[in-house]
Amino acid sequence: MDENRRRRRIAEPVDRFATGEEFPEYRVDLERIRFSPYFARLSAVTQVISPSGVGQVVHNRLTHSIKVTAVARAIAMQLTTTDAAQRELVDRLGGCDPVVVQAAASAHDLGHPPFGHLGEQVLDRLARDRLGLAEGFEGNAQSFRILSVLDVCETVEEGLNLTAASRAAVLKYPWGRTLCRPEIDSDDPTLLPRGSTVSRWETAPPKFSAYSLDLADLLDARRGFDAIAPWQQTVECSVMDVADDIAYSLHDLDDFYRAGVLQQAAVAVEFRTFLRDQTALAALDADELWNRTPGHSLELLRRRIVSRDPWIASDETFRASVQRVATELVEGLLAVPFDGSSQTERAIESFVSSWIGRLQRSVLVLADPNVRSGHVSLLPDAWHDVTVLKFVHTRFVIDRPDFATYQRGQARVLDTLVTELDSWLDDPRDGARAPQKLLDFVELATDGYFRLRADAPEWLPEDADAPGAGGRGAGRPTTDPVALARFGRARGILDYVASLTDEQATALASRLRGDREPWAFGS
Template identity: 55%
Template sequence: MSSDATPGSPAEPSPVPARHRREIAEPLPEGGVPYPSFDFRTDLERIRFSPYFSRLSAVTQVVPQTSAGPVIHNRLTHSIKVTAVAREIAVTLANDRGENGRRILRLGGCEPVVVQAAASAHDLGHPPFGHLGEQVLDRLARQELGLPEGFEGNAQTFRILAALDTNGLTPTGLNLTAAVRAAVLKYPWTRLEWRDRAPLPDGERPRGVGDARATGAHKFSVYSLHAAEVARVRAAYPGLDPWQQTVECSVMDVADDIAYSIHDLDDFYRAGVLQQTAVSGELRAWLRDEDTLAERSDAELRERSRTPGHGLETLWRRMRRRDPWIADPEAFRLAVEQVSIELGDTLLAIPFDGGGEAERAITAFTARWLDRFKRGITVDESPNVRSGVVRLSQQSWHDVNVLKFVHTRFVLDRPDLATVQRGQGTVIETLVRGFTAWLQDPDDAARAPRRLLESMDVAIEDYALLRREHPNVLSGPTDDASIIRRGRGRAVIDYVASLSDSQALSIAATISGGSDRLWSTGAL
């Protein structure tokens, strides 16, 4: 207490802990503690009450909802399961009295509610039709809308939290704590900052950067519009290396990998798109011909990519090239053997028919792998540049990679899925080009959707401010016409990315003249 304080007067509030700081100070709850412990829970509630969060129930995960009935995961159910896995990992680490727990304490601890908030938010930026929509929006943004940074779902997530959504107390953004904002930064860099860096060899680039010489980082969590805010957020963590995730972010990232590798297989099994003959054939062929395949050149593997065993050999070489710090031939072989037995020979031997036996089989399969991965969590105080502080053990890392390979090889590369995705890509193109043309129409632009017009005005102002205060982060021309073009393009991308699958289909039909409905109850 200061010397001139009167008896009974309230003590001076202590400074806000860096992790609890919000972008804009908010009024304290009446009669409350200045910086209450429920700061993080408030963040979690703001995210879960967000319309962007609710929208995820109508956004494709991988298999379209109509393909196999109500059992298929969407982005919301995926986010809920990631949150459940992440919370269990965080609570386990927080209560761990062994070496992992001691490492976490030395790193500053792991707050389970921050982890839950980050896991709930991690897919907010996904556009209609999942990763296909992300790829199309990125291409259109860069090639047609004058946005060198393009579009990226992770960066869009941060943009939603920081600018597009609102909690009613601040003009823009949810005004979350620094801890939660930092915890969603899986790839804490902008796209273009990597384009001008001296290229790093495979194995030394952070995961997600890829070959950045042409367009910049492949994965990134920050648009240049929000780079200054991210710098302030990460200043709350002075011990972080430049490209390192926070502890809570690394837990969320691991949980996302676990849920994706297991629960999507659940969907594919139920939808009947995983065929035992094809999956078992690939796994067994590699185990049988491992030595022979190792002698083949990369060119030979590409030429015979559909021959059983060749895809797994290509996967192994890619893992070894990109992640020599953890890739191990014995661990890879064990992963292939385990997946071959438990998936190829056991689960897929029981075709899914909706009956009790099939339900018990998929439930047991999921439970076994979840338990295995949660037991395989480790903490690394000095992680490799391609890893987080909380990561999977060496064997679990190989297991996840093999399970993901099954996704890619036998689902994502299927011609029938590709046919559907071609149509979905056309829907995205129709929306982006239609709304862009509308905003450029001097006679009719004023009748465009109000949210789109307001978003465009704000985006133009934001780019103009960025030009004044941080001109070095803008790539390409920055004259007034270019700034207007950037703002218009970013507003169109924000608008289309905020639609659900069904809204995208409906509005694309309407804006292209394919629907005769007069009134819309959609996002317009």
């Protein structure tokens, strides 16, 4: 198994990477990711809210990734250095190397486009509706594409040539959008892997970890993990995923508290009303809850997790978590406005460190997890705590109407970029003067589709513009060279736009609209 885990798609000499560690190949993976320009770029990509929206220094994707890495390493060390029976189970499931976990945590957000999750949703819509790519855009699949194809290292022409263990550890949703899907015969979303389908309670669109162009690499990375079900994450990936949830649920509260975005009064009335009126709220019809009346949003959350995750959701445990968050966050930390003093700084550090420590210790390894869980999972009370903390983000920060102004403007930026770059490349007289990186990405994607035609034509997308196709999503995979070139151009545009920082995207859109003087190069 160790040999399979350390296998790269293209063999490389290991001795020149000697580090004194037992498995230097994993250290090479980690350093290739950390030295990547895609990793550095994350310092200028929105995490939850843009700094321009609050006038404060807030977490970005880089600081988030660094903190996920720290949490993930602590969990991995705990799993591999404590209980002997647990270590034996981890080994039987394929292993959990702390360096691989750090590599996955460092890489997990590489594919996030400008403007965070908003950018991901907008690019997916533009990919499908404007560019005719049925697979659309997905941040996890983009991360894997960067590691497999777009980034470069000194030894191979495409990608970072990571070990199978590190590649598999970033596959949170180890399937494609329409291909290599989990073979589970059910229409019940509670019996399907988390993120694999759209239901009333799921975020849309469905999650997946590889485009058709990169599916062969996905299958190759997973080849040695025979003890893991096709729809399950590897243990190392599961550790990274749990760490991501923990870091997201807590570290961003630091930003919101410092920036004054979280208004204690509004949060407090929501929690107090739910705890006081839970029985009455539970009796309301669902249609009566879709408003911002105090207590209603928490009741909707309760119903959501019971409907979506009955394998772990519990009314009693949910109420205990609401009470715990109300006591320690709402009536504790938020009750004293942040004023920059040492006292409030210590209050933040004390709150975050105590919760991080408890959640890190609240993990267990499962030999046969529920289909909606992973081999590494939070204990029920911690799972509910993270759910309630994430609710605070969504309800009182992300869904705030005043941030919608920024988000609508950011969506227009991405719309401009995709539309104008597509038009530019379609111009027979001026297309060759497009940015060289964009041209390189288009060539790379186009070559990929033609390789797919030779190696796995059944994975090719359908051509919605072909005669008799009957519209997008109908017909058979196309092998038409013109269609493949069009797909390559579309994917190349998405690869290019997704590689920009927030500021680069805004500035380029402005130039393409003619808002800036043509001589303002580099602005």
